[in-house]
Amino acid sequence: MDPGTFCGQSRVLVVAGKGGVGKTTVTAAMAQMAAGLGLSVLIVEVEGKTGLAAAFGAEDLEYDERDMAPRIRARSLTPDVALVEYLEEHGLHRISKRLVRGGLVEVVSTAVPGIKDILVLGKVKQLERAGVADLILLDAPAAGHAVSFLMSAKGLKEIVRAGPLQSQADDVLSMLTDPSRCRVMLVTLAEETPVNEVVETAFALEDRVGVDLAPVVVNGLYPVLSGLDADPVAAGADAPVLAAAAEFRRRRQELQQAQVARLAGALPLPQLHLPTLFTVDLKPADIDVLASALAAAIEALPARTEVA
Ligand SMILES: Nc1ncnc2c1ncn2[C@@H]1O[C@H](COP(=O)(O)OP(=O)(O)O)[C@@H](O)[C@H]1O
Numbered sequence: 636m637d638p639g640t641f642c643g644q645s646r647v648l649v650v651a652g653k654g655g656v657g658k659t660t661v662t663a664a665m666a667q668m669a670a671g672l673g674l675s676v677l678i679v680e681v682e683g684k685t686g687l688a689a690a691f692g693a694e695d696l697e698y699d700e701r702d703m704a705p706r707i708r709a710r711s712l713t714p715d716v717a718l719v720e721y722l723e724e725h726g727l728h729r730i731s732k733r734l735v736r737g738g739l740v741e742v743v744s745t746a747v748p749g750i751k752d753i754l755v756l757g758k759v760k761q762l763e764r765a766g767v768a769d770l771i772l773l774d775a776p777a778a779g780h781a782v783s784f785l786m787s788a789k790g791l792k793e794i795v796r797a798g799p800l801q802s803q804a805d806d807v808l809s810m811l812t813d814p815s816r817c818r819v820m821l822v823t824l825a826e827e828t829p830v831n832e833v834v835e836t837a838f839a840l841e842d843r844v845g846v847d848l849a850p851v852v853v854n855g856l857y858p859v860l861s862g863l864d865a866d867p868v869a870a871g872a873d874a875p876v877l878a879a880a881a882e883f884r885r886r887r888q889e890l891q892q893a894q895v896a897r898l899a900g901a902l903p904l905p906q907l908h909l910p911t912l913f914t915v916d917l918k919p920a921d922i923d924v925l926a927s928a929l930a931a932a933i934e935a936l937p938a939r940t941e942v943a
């Protein structure tokens with residue numbers, strides 16, 4: 636599939652998965668790929684300290700949009716800020732700041748579960764409707780919470796049966812369940828627990844929220860090396876060390892291949908494979924490498940992804 640077509644399938648792409656699997660990294664790579672195709676991108680970060688800005692060599696994100704790279708902007712979006720905006724837009728600007736400072740969000744969210752998530756998603760929906768960028772990437776909260784995060788609209792509708800909150804929940808749900816507006820891209824590692832979790836999350840999101848799932852990203856794959864069976868003694872090298880390293884790598888490859896196959900069997904979604912990069916802190920040049928790998932993986936997809 637052409638990467639431009641892939642990016643044009645929905646204005647909002649929610650990147651979700653278990654903590655530490657590479658959501659933020661994949662978000663950055665996806666942004667870089669889309670920007671490289673000439674699209675404007677807005678990244679929305681809903682959890683603090685994600686390291687997203689650092690991957691672009693930029694300063695930490697704030698509420699105001701900030702330039703990360705050509706055609707890539709990013710901002711943070713917390714429930715507090717979303718509530719202030721919501722109140723201001725509804726003519727309550729004089730009280731909004733005071734209420735938020737006084738911890739209103741905490742009080743309300745105890746009374747109405749899911750309200751924080753609805754505030755954030757409501758704002759995302761507004762950005763989507765306003766067409767602030769060709770592609771809006773949402774770096775979602777960690778997996779367990781991602782389901783409840785995206786479920787919040789449905790849950791809230793059952794509690795609040797009328798009024799502005801209900802219509803907010805309705806609007807959010809319409810966006811989440813319209814594949815031409817929003818899709819969820821799940822990220823995992825080729826390891827036992829992350830694979831189990833991503834399968835569970837995928838089914839929960841499809842069945843309970845009704846969102847459309849994009850291909851699943853399998854991040855951090857070790858490139859398969861050939862020649863691991865060569866005899867290090869013949870090379871005259873430090874034989875035990877090399878043999879141990881080769882053995883480690885061989886096991887690692889077998890393990891990840893088995894997990895990739897297990898994922899394919901359990902989840903009828905195309906996979907996008909990304910390599911592990913042997914660096915400590917990912918820098919803009921590393922994001923470029925991952926963006927190219929992502930583009931190559933998307934190009935290898937069939938032109939039309941069949942709905943399972
Ligand atoms: N493909 C990769 N190669 C090397 N390091 C990676 C890769 N993907 C992620 N990382 C590193 O793994 C850590 C977790 O990634 P991150 O994107 O922050 O995960 P998440 O957002 O899911 O918690 C970070 O230190 C990141 O730099």
Ligand SMILES: [Mg+2]
Nearest residue numbers: 658659685774
């Ligand atoms: Mg993250």
